[in-house]
Amino acid sequence: MTGPRELDPVIHAQARLRVVATLNTLGEANQITFPGLRELLGMTAGNLSVHLGKLEEAGYVEIVKTHRGRTPTTYVALTRRGRRAFEDYTAAIRELLDLS
Amino acid sequence: MDRLDDDDRPLSPEEMLRLIEEQQATTTRRLGGDPLLTHTPWGITWFAGFGALFLNYAYGLLSRSTALAVLFALMILSMATTLFAQRTVSGQVRGEAADRGMMYGISWSFGFACVVAICVRLSLLLPSEESGLLWAVTSMTVVAVLYAVGGALWRVRTMFFLGAWLAALNVAGAIAGPTVHALLMSVGAGGVFTVVGVVQRARQRGGA
Numbered sequence: 407m408t409g410p411r412e413l414d415p416v417i418h419a420q421a422r423l424r425v426v427a428t429l430n431t432l433g434e435a436n437q438i439t440f441p442g443l444r445e446l447l448g449m450t451a452g453n454l455s456v457h458l459g460k461l462e463e464a465g466y467v468e469i470v471k472t473h474r475g476r477t478p479t480t481y482v483a484l485t486r487r488g489r490r491a492f493e494d495y496t497a498a499i500r501e502l503l504d505l506s
Numbered sequence: 507m508d509r510l511d512d513d514d515r516p517l518s519p520e521e522m523l524r525l526i527e528e529q530q531a532t533t534t535r536r537l538g539g540d541p542l543l544t545h546t547p548w549g550i551t552w553f554a555g556f557g558a559l560f561l562n563y564a565y566g567l568l569s570r571s572t573a574l575a576v577l578f579a580l581m582i583l584s585m586a587t588t589l590f591a592q593r594t595v596s597g598q599v600r601g602e603a604a605d606r607g608m609m610y611g612i613s614w615s616f617g618f619a620c621v622v623a624i625c626v627r628l629s630l631l632l633p634s635e636e637s638g639l640l641w642a643v644t645s646m647t648v649v650a651v652l653y654a655v656g657g658a659l660w661r662v663r664t665m666f667f668l669g670a671w672l673a674a675l676n677v678a679g680a681i682a683g684p685t686v687h688a689l690l691m692s693v694g695a696g697g698v699f700t701v702v703g704v705v706q707r708a709r710q711r712g713g714a
Contacts, residue, residue, distance in 0.1 A: 427530055435602040442597075446533055481600065499522050499523050
């Protein structure tokens with residue numbers, strides 16, 4: 407590969423980058439509830455939903471709707487593709503910093 | 507932290523990298539990894555609690571019951587702080603990490619159940635100071651081993667070495683006797699845990 411890599415436009419937005427960075431920190435094979443994620447990020451539910459929608463569309467996150475006891479619960483996790491995209495993105499950013 | 511409103515503003519690569527690092531640090535901290543709320547309270551507890559016991563053993567400056575009251579009161583506070591540190595989102599995560607954390611947490615109660623059983627049984631047969639040493643050494647054994655195991659489980663070297671350090675002090679103290687054990691736990695264990703918690707937190711904040 408020659409020259410700097412292109413930055414993934416799906417992640418190259420502050421809010422979505424924060425979502426993906428948070429999910430990546432949880433580690434593989436872990437999911438977090440929607441309210442838990444919202445609290446970690448300090449976002450409104452509406453805002454987070456919109457960004458998760460875009461990330462889901464790109465295949466970067468998986469949204470699982472289930473029940474905890476009788477309460478409906480939504481879990482969010484980074485997909486393998488999302489993890490890869492995040493790793494590529496951070497590598498590209500570091501590359502850009504090295505070049506400048 | 508009002509980043510959302512200016513979400514569309516393009517950021518420089520430096521700012522993006524900083525954003526990633528900050529978010530990772532916040533997440534780790536909020537998931538119960540805040541060293542200031544986990545290592546440091548226990549450091550202070552041992553420093554003051556075992557320090558009070560040392561003053562009793564070495565110089566008779568405090569009564570034994572006052573020294574133990576200081577130790578136990580601080581232990582309860584530290585337990586509350588640790589639980590508080592893990593309250594926010596630990597119940598919100600499921601999967602491998604959550605299972606591991608839950609089983610690890612419960613393991614502490616297995617260890618201390620054994621300590622209580624052994625010590626209650628044997629304390630009656632020992633002189634007062636030796637019985638105090640028995641409680642202290644067996645309790646710190648559980649702490650040392652579980653710290654090291656925790657380090658191994660999450661591959662956190664600092665935690666592993668803190669466990670190893672505690673074990674070394676505990677062995678030395680057990681051989682030397684109650685007064686030296688209390689001193690080692692106060693200064694060696696308490697001091698080091700307090701400092702490690704503060705230093706790690708400062709590093710996390712620095713985004714390093």
